Amino acid sequence: MEYKLTRLMRIFLTVILIVLYSSVLKADEGMWLPYLISNNQIEQMQDKGLKIPFESVYSQSEPSLKDAIVSLDDGSCTGEFISSQGLLLTNHHCGYNEIQQHSSVEHNYLQNGFWARTKEEELPNPGKTATLLIEAHDVSEQILQHAHALNGTGRQVTIDSLINIIEAEASIKHQLDARVKSFFSGNTYILFLTQTFRDVRLVGTPPSSIGKFGGDTDNWMWPRHTGDFSFFRVYCAPDGTPAEYSKNNIPFEPKMHLKIDLSGIKRDDFTMTLGYPGHTQRYLTSFGIKEIKEVVNPVVAETRSIKQDIWSKAMKASEEINIKYAAKYSESSNYWKYAIGQNKALEKLDIIAKQKEIESSFTEWFKNDSLYLKEYGKTLPVIEASYLLGNKLTLAETITQETMLEGPEIINFALEISTLYMELQEKRGDSEAYVQDLEHYTKSIDQLYKDFDAALDQKIFMAMLSYYLEETPEKLRPEIESLLGKKYLDNWSEFTDDLYAKSALSDSDTAIELIKSDNPDAFFEDPAIAFSYQVLAYFYKILDLHDKLNRQYDDAQRLLVKGYMQQKPEKDFYPDANSTLRLSYGTVGDYEPKDGVKYKYLTTLSGIIEKEDPEQLDFRVPEQLKTLYYKKDFASYALDNGKMPVCFLTNNDITGGNSGSPVLNGDGNLIGLAFDGNWEAMTSDLAYEERLQKCICVDIRYIIFILDKMANAQHLIDEMEIVNQ
Template identity: 45%
Template sequence: MLKRLLIVAVLMATSLSSFADEGMWLPLHIERLYNRDLQKLGLQLTPEEIYSVNHSSLKDAIVSLGGFCTGEMISDQGLMLTNHHCAFGSIQSHSTVDHDYLQDGFWAKTKDDELPNEGLYARFLVRMEDVTKKVSDVLNDKMTAQERGAAIAKISKQLADEAAEGTHYDANVKPFFNGNEFYLFVYETFRDVRLVGAPPSSIGKFGGDTDNWMWPRHTGDFSMFRVYMAPDGKPAKFSKENIPYRPKHHLPVSLDGVREGDFAMIMGFPGSTDRYLTSFGIDLALSKSNEAMIKIMDTRLSTLKKFMNAEQAVRIKYASKYASLSNYWKYLIGQTKGLKRLNVYQQKLDIEKNFDNWVKADPNREKIYGDVLPDYEAAYKGLDAVEIPFRYAAFVSRLMELNGFSGKFARLQATLAEEKPDEEKIAKLTASLKAQAEEFYKNYDERADKAVYEALVKLYYTKIDAKDRPALFEALKAGGFSEEGKKTNEDFKKLTNYVYDNTIFANKDKLFAFLDAPKAGVIENDPVVKGKEAMTAVYMRFVGPYREAYGKLNTSNRLFVKGLREMNPDKLYYPNANSTMRFTYGTVGSYSPADAVHYNYYTTLNGVMQKEDATNPEFVVPAKLKQLYEAKDYGQYADEKGELVVAFLSNNDITGGNSGSPVINGKGHIIGTAFDGNWEAMSGDIAFEPELQRTISVDIRYTLFIIDKYAGAGHLIEEMTLIKGQRDDKKACEFCKGKKCKKCKKKRKKAKKSKKSKK
């Protein structure tokens, strides 16, 4: 899923008791749910064993990996498991044509062979604390939205600084329930994270874009890192003197497998959901936002794909960039279809109607909440007027690769433009820029990027009204392109040729020649910089209206959520995901996506072989994997039928950021690694769909099989704590789904008698 997405009580007002599998809950509040649902479903751990500040607990094995994925400790030597797509950037950065780890996989035979990753970190939660009262004490109802925001920022920084003072920890305060609650988070962050192992993409990305978000799935989406620390046990940057991290807790690995109805809990760091979004937001997404974003991304992706398919070197350079953008592109397509098919807009309208009736039933409530819905309407009306040109100005520029790279040279340009330039400062800046340029050009191809630029300029020009187009075309009219008249493909090509022939940024040799003897004005007058500035000027025209609209939305969102919770005092609400640790729980299970269609809850290696297509890079099966399959050489990783399970489904509530999260059974053992959601419920970040929404996970036995039997990396298996023969095969109660249920005793007896009488 490299799923960095920008991305409900169903819908915002559903109680926990209705759907126990819905909700991304703070571990701090696990006791609220423990007796209510968790034990019934099969959890055998105590709340203290899941979240504790004073003792080791599950939370100590859960890792925020780079801020974009989740990982988990699976040995006492710092071994961390996550998704293949979470490690994709790392694998790609170490790959070359001669050592193509993306294609061939990578396995460190010893710890000395493990590969460092600059900038990647592993963050562990130390503790969390409800600081709502401390924040609320500095707020009052007379504050404007700007004053409120400034006050929150100030007290949040103060509380975070106090929590981290005198320690090597870092801390932050985050808002919840749209600014109605606030929590402090304290972390310990390790910055020496080394790549240990990854299967070839033919396993780790099996199915590629075609199978992405789809079930049935046969992808071995996993990889492994190791976290290192200084000899004194504290975090440190990469050093040969560092030693493997000793986690406070690591997850035992279950070989017992999963069955339908089994308890399944997921802990991780989900990135973003918007389940309190109103009908106004749904309408904007469906009518404007999503379509614009999909078209822009599709233009870049389809152009890059031609070059990636034609040349291995280009494929390696753009593999990570392509995968990340492609994931979000397909997600938006699925979300749009899901919102329409499930009629989420109407469901939101129904909630707002109930809210409006509740408000109007009490004069005091009208004073507080009476303007909420009208303010929503006014804010979205303002957004609607500028949405398309704003999206194009922001996103097209962002996807023009040289735009972002050229921005790194602003300080050098400013220094060169000074009356008496500081030569020492210039020397330091040019040295730093050369180092950054080395990294940039490693994953850059001028031909591919030039084609993308041409395609995006054409898209921008043809999709946006003349009054909302950037002065890009006028600014670059030296390239033979101006606003007058209808443009042809030749015009866009001519403009692009002018830009790339005259810029210093598209070619490493040209850029380094400039940096060896930098001159004032060269950067400022560069056609890439001119084009970027023209697009930025358009973007800035819409920033004011956007800020004004979102100022109104922030207040409306806070009051709307506050009102919903007040309107339904007996319901347990959970906050939107915001990259903080959450747990979600439910059961392993199948689903029926459409009439006359039913999906089983697991897939096997048989399905990998059935999908094999040697002519399609997405469905190539490695020769060794076929040999193991034909010999049925699965070892201890086969199930009781002798099959090798690849992936399974559960009804856990996850989103981007949960990629790599452990799926944990009732005893606290890892049974799988979450890596995706299902296509039929792609609107789930906005509205949870209990009958359809499923989490797709790699079965841990398939992971171990690939490590051991396929890769021959049995030394990694030896580090783990393997558990076998501890299944609890008590059948769940068919009435309440609880495995220790006593209340349904009479119902079960009655059902048993009924079955006998029928016989």
């Protein structure tokens, strides 16, 4: 079920992937829109080592590197074509849900890996998508000429109407998906024409002991030794157009696929990434950063810690539960650790104070000009008031989101199944359509419950309910008696027991029977559904209050960003990440995280052997990999010193959504795969730290080595175009 997102809601729906504007653009900072990149930026890239014409990187009329890059699952990750047969490379963690979905106690692909020997063995993944950018066009003038004199709700309504018209006309004209997105807080609008492929099949994955080596312990850390990669293949209809899964589909032939370069890297080599970074706000004010630090992050860290502890105990006790909850745990723990690390880095790097300096400089600038003072004088006071007045609302929204809407699965089931039920009710007059939809929804519910354990979810529910009722400001949650009933006023545990015992949603079979009900009153009286709707109703009330409170915020933020750019007209500015194609460039290099410590830019297989600990799941090493290590059977993939490379560091500017992005050299060839950032720069989504920020990448030589020596997947290597071997 989709929810209308306010400014603050967007903050924690993206789990605090928030970033801060820096007044001085640093060396390799920037997630650049390739369709708007300046000649100055192109010259800088060429000076650093870009050897190919920029038209080979991005072109709307000729095949270019951008035609090899896809957004996976609506921006959650990035992938790249590495063969003319639609073979797609991305991170292991980007395919983790699919690997887990295909796993069972009998066929544990998480533990043992999976390699399709033929295309017929490749595994379909309902719901997984790969979106390819075809064209991008600036439509700012078409929109802003009708909105320049408007503010608040009137402005947004006008802009939304114009966007709907532009998207509809473009979709018809080009026979493509069309979407207009806002940039620079509403100062720029760009139309994107895309194709989304819905038949994406799992081709191969190493075992988690390679693809997730180091686990939560090493997450966000360097040195890193993780082979974070997996392979998919994109299929299409016989005419080359996107299509739902069908046995008649054929491998998609992209206009461009990346060449694999095995010649290796060295310190200071030029690197470039193309990918789909998710959500950043590098123009967020000090007031917004303070709210993230003091309100949002502590709730995210605490609630997820509670949930993960309950999951962890159950997962250790049962292999079946471990398989079912592996992906859920991994996703939750990733942002749990992120929230903790970000707050530590915020404190250590004094980010709020640095942002206040930027705001003070801006204030001094507009004070010296009466016209600027009139236009920008109220921006920061309005934004500050918005945060001060909305602090408790943010707290209530965050708690509700984390404990209820992202807490026990039964609440999510209740909201999703309610939507299915209402859609099904509309078809009752058409028996053929009703039967067809019922069959489809039955399959959807079976899939929903595939990795659900009611007893474990009940423990999560009890823990999250207690946090919700105890920590949400009293006036911003339902009255306990109204929510639970007088009988359970002082016995929340009994309420939880009865809800799971009496709700049809505790089991897939009874849930399917429930949606067949022709009595809507009875359907919505199911205890899980009734409870979920009460929580949702109060959540909407909070959002509505916040929306009304912040009607002036968007106008102030838009003017603030406009003012920043007007203050420094000589600077090249890049917009916040919003799951659109971005380019970053940098170099390979070491870094010094603290006094007396220097990290080298490259790790090797020797480090995996050094970290091995059979008693810790995160650090178990496959026997086959150890055999290859001790025999030094690295073929041509080894370094000159005989060691096998695994991961390397660059200073490319990336964030969530860039996972799986190709790391390219000056020739535009693939040398690695981006998969993480580093612990010391956890404010990288708040400020680019020139001295500390690093992009952690898996070396393409390690990927091909695993394919060759462990997976025996020569048929996949044969598909690729390999240079400089």
